[in-house]
Amino acid sequence: MFLEVSWTDPGTGCRGYLVIDRLVRGVASGGLRMRPGCTLAEVRGLAEGMTRKEALNYQPEDRYLPLGGAKGGIDFDPYDPLARDVLKRYLEAMRPLIERYWTMGEDLGVRQDVIDEVLAELGLGSSVEAIHPLLDDPAAAMERLAAAFRVRVAGLGLDELVGGLGVAEAALTGLDRLGLDRRESRAVVQGFGSMGGATARFLAEAGVRVVAIADRHGLVANPAGLDVEGLLAGRDRFGAIDRERLRPGDTTGPAEGWLTVPAEVLVPAAVSYCIDHHSEAVITAKLVVEAANLPVTAEAEARLAARGIPVIPDFVANSATNSWWWWTLFGDIGPAADEAFTKVRTRLRGLVDPLFVHSGQTGGTLREAAQQLCDANLAAIDARFGESQ
Template sequence: MQEPLGPVHAEPAVVGQEPVLRLTWTDRVTGAHGYLVVHTLRSGIATGGTRMRAGCTLGEVEDLARGMAAKTAAFDLPVGGAKGGIDFDPKDPRAFGVLQRFVAAMQPYVHAHWVTAEDLGVPQHLIDEVFASLGLGQSYYSAIRRSADPDATMERVRKGLNAQVPGGLLGDVIGGYGVAHACLGAATSFGWAVEDTAVAIQGIGTMGGGAAWYLHEAGMKVVAVADAAGTLYAPNGLDVPALLDLRDGYGEIDRTRLPAGVAQLPRSAVVGIPADVFVPAAISYAITPDNSFDVAAKVVVEAANAATTPEAEAMLAARGVPVVPDFVANAGAAAWAWWLLLGWVGMEHNDVTTAEDSFRLLRTQMAEKVQLLLGRWHSDAVPPRETGLALAVSDLDGQEHTLVIP
């Protein structure tokens, strides 16, 4: 095991540079491989979730860590970007043990530098259970231990994550809320009335389900959702709350109890559903050169990390279809977690205030950023990713932040 990373005031790297650290781990019980990539350090901290899926690779985790570096910079957070990943099936009954052993092996980094959270295949309650079993309290441990009052910060984090809001717990839905407002911002940029805008969503788990809920609540027509079992389609709009109630623990919808009028299509069909907005919210590399021409939407909003390959994104741009990149569109959960840690939200004494402040801050920032990205697309045909990366790099090149957690 390597020693903890460098000095706590390490200068931030530019998003395009080599990562600070690549680490490969092998589970001695199952033979599974796990990876930690720290792309940037700011204030001696890097943040990024831990995912688990069969086939996860070091290259994938590296791409995701780079995206996290862009995400934290674009939202002006005083931390760098990292990512953890484990090549293992999260449905395997041994998965909890694999995750527990991975986190145990990563303790030098968890203690000193790495703040992690949920990701694909690893819900927040599960990773929190692992951290608690190791005596680390909660997955934000590395940040909480630096705070002026760790007990008060831990209480603020737990209260924020577990605040009950429409659609579920605040910590579960805030990322999807941000994606929904990225979609709403795109509709505004294109001049579409919300009620006349159709959206198709690939993935109906935490991120996709939260986005579907809040888009439905806003009046946008969610015409298709896809899970591992296939695509569900209704051209006049799906009953999103009813479908979400039919999900199991893996985000799959019970087909035996579908509402009337819902067509069942192959899983891959969601990419080509006639819609104004397509939201890939399931897996990385969902849009590739092979299926990019199937995309029927006028704009893609990435809810999954690295949902579009660079080649596919260039092909979409050539067709006049912009991609709102993941490090903006799906940054809500990461940004909000740090706002909560930093006391920018959640300092009041009731859950309602915490939720109202959180939603207000996120929708304001998301609207501003999507307007900037798509504004340049409309005026100068500059791809949104290029504008977003320029925004991130300008922040990284600016004055180094000081991390102060109350």
């Protein structure tokens, strides 16, 4: 652990945290979240996950070479009218670390456009300023990233799509490995923000029936399949579904019902620790894909494994958002959607396929296989750049 910072907001008294787990070439990467109940322990675990996520995507031939892992968190309700003011004070307090060590972006409860607006008000050029010394041409790299952020595909920004595309590709690879026909498979997605919404879109495009989506207001379900595009068109900026857009056959219910809807794929894409040893027992899905960070507790994952239900871990499944930023910034891909989609699909299938092979050979979990790959990559990174801090 390189650094832990705890902060108290002078305006509301709420707490905020920044954990830099590891530096590689002097820089760490990780998003900023805001949610009631966010703790230092949670942020610490997320920062460790970012270290794994970065290491997992180490490919020596790429221009993008992994950074260290970090995470920020604020214990505050993002729906509160004071949330933006709290965010601004937090970013001002963390300014020296943003300028020197921490490259950051959106996470649960915090949108990238709001981060960018607030940083501009504070006189900071971008949320990835710390990475500029590692770039051959920072101005050209930032323009390439800005151009990518301007790309829209069927009404949604490319930056909102790449993470969910990666999750969907991980899920589709898992279905293939389990011998399940994607066109006969059903999926349930918890969370309909940028990650959950994009995951639902790409699963539906691949022929998987998205039969239920849970948002902060409850559950929307239809065993024949939901109209994902129609629901995306009517969601609010936090991913809440407009119930006025529901079709005949769509039903609503309590949010906790998402775990018991019959489906082959379960995608927790909202909050951490939502599947624990109490709720695990009701799951009948054949595959769990972690789109959110830390949604399945270790005990629940062990019990799922004992029941023959594999879990594709978060630092694998949801790694595309992070990597897409750096692939674009360093110039491994251009700003076009087709380049991004090809890279994400190729990389995620290339990650998930070997995990299933390794798990089948050893009898271990997908997480254990992924951790072994991370450990090997971290050793290679240290050998190349010197031991990380």
